[in-house]
Amino acid sequence: MKVLVTGGAGFIGSNFVLRTRQTRPDWELTVLDALTYAGNRDSLAAVEDDLTFVEGSVADEALVDRLVADTDLVVHFAAESHNDNSLDNPWPFMEANIIGTYRLLEAVRKHDKRIHHISTDEVYGDLELDDPHRFTESTPVNPSSPYSASKASADLLVRAWVRSFGLKATLSNCSNNYGPRQHVEKFIPRQVTGILEGVMPKLYGAGANVRDWIHVDDHNDAVVAIVEQGRLGETYLIGADGEQNNREIIALILELMGKPADWFEHVNDRPGHDMRYAIDSGKLRAETGWTPQYQDIRAGLAQTIAWYTDNTDWWSTSRAETEKTYQRLGR
Numbered sequence: 175m176k177v178l179v180t181g182g183a184g185f186i187g188s189n190f191v192l193r194t195r196q197t198r199p200d201w202e203l204t205v206l207d208a209l210t211y212a213g214n215r216d217s218l219a220a221v222e223d224d225l226t227f228v229e230g231s232v233a234d235e236a237l238v239d240r241l242v243a244d245t246d247l248v249v250h251f252a253a254e255s256h257n258d259n260s261l262d263n264p265w266p267f268m269e270a271n272i273i274g275t276y277r278l279l280e281a282v283r284k285h286d287k288r289i290h291h292i293s294t295d296e297v298y299g300d301l302e303l304d305d306p307h308r309f310t311e312s313t314p315v316n317p318s319s320p321y322s323a324s325k326a327s328a329d330l331l332v333r334a335w336v337r338s339f340g341l342k343a344t345l346s347n348c349s350n351n352y353g354p355r356q357h358v359e360k361f362i363p364r365q366v367t368g369i370l371e372g373v374m375p376k377l378y379g380a381g382a383n384v385r386d387w388i389h390v391d392d393h394n395d396a397v398v399a400i401v402e403q404g405r406l407g408e409t410y411l412i413g414a415d416g417e418q419n420n421r422e423i424i425a426l427i428l429e430l431m432g433k434p435a436d437w438f439e440h441v442n443d444r445p446g447h448d449m450r451y452a453i454d455s456g457k458l459r460a461e462t463g464w465t466p467q468y469q470d471i472r473a474g475l476a477q478t479i480a481w482y483t484d485n486t487d488w489w490s491t492s493r494a495e496t497e498k499t500y501q502r503l504g505r
Contacts, residue, residue, distance in 0.1 A: 181252030413453025
């Protein structure tokens, strides 16, 4: 099967490529990535001889049309994804997440191909800390930021193309991914790489905000399960029952890295910061039999910390640039 992976040099996409080279060696992979600041071709170095790499944007109509025509399946990871950046400059999120998804949908429709669209639980907004409920496939979208609004828009486009044009598509909304090769702007790698450089972790506000964490390999295994077993036109939520608040995550990172429990500092919270995400992945598990490998976040974090410790060349330059941005934003 010929598979086009958009955003395949980004965090989740590159791990998907590496994972499927191991688990699905018969897939013929083409990676399309714009190599923006969050894309890193070095993430694919171990398998680059075993795939086709194309540098370009999912918003490039002619390029997307040509690549989709020569594939069987599109797995669509490409997206701008950092909330802080979307608050600072929303336009790249509109272009990549909305226009880019539209370009792909039209190419898939024209050439009668299959697409799996990757999205986020952030499209549903947030839950109260004491709310016993979790997000399900029927939860209404209620985005809080330009980023989550752009992803919700993309999700709705996919569903509309399924209904209006009979597009062969599946969708998934995942909880917060963590693991190797995640850009250092994100919460966990920012704290880990900071500690490796002797810098105290930064905690937004009181740190009470809850995220439902999932290791990137578990997420990508779920994507493969949906591609192979999911029903066309359906949405599946991917989560590993990993609810932890940000204060608890920092405490665990400090413990695993041998630092005092109080060795962190509070910084200004970001505007509109969602309080709690929680995923009910019962539909996915019932229909595909998927279960997460990293059911203990401690083990997943230990593996992640070890990767960043062993790969300083991968993140050192981008960390310096990222911290300049955070300093400008006061966070």
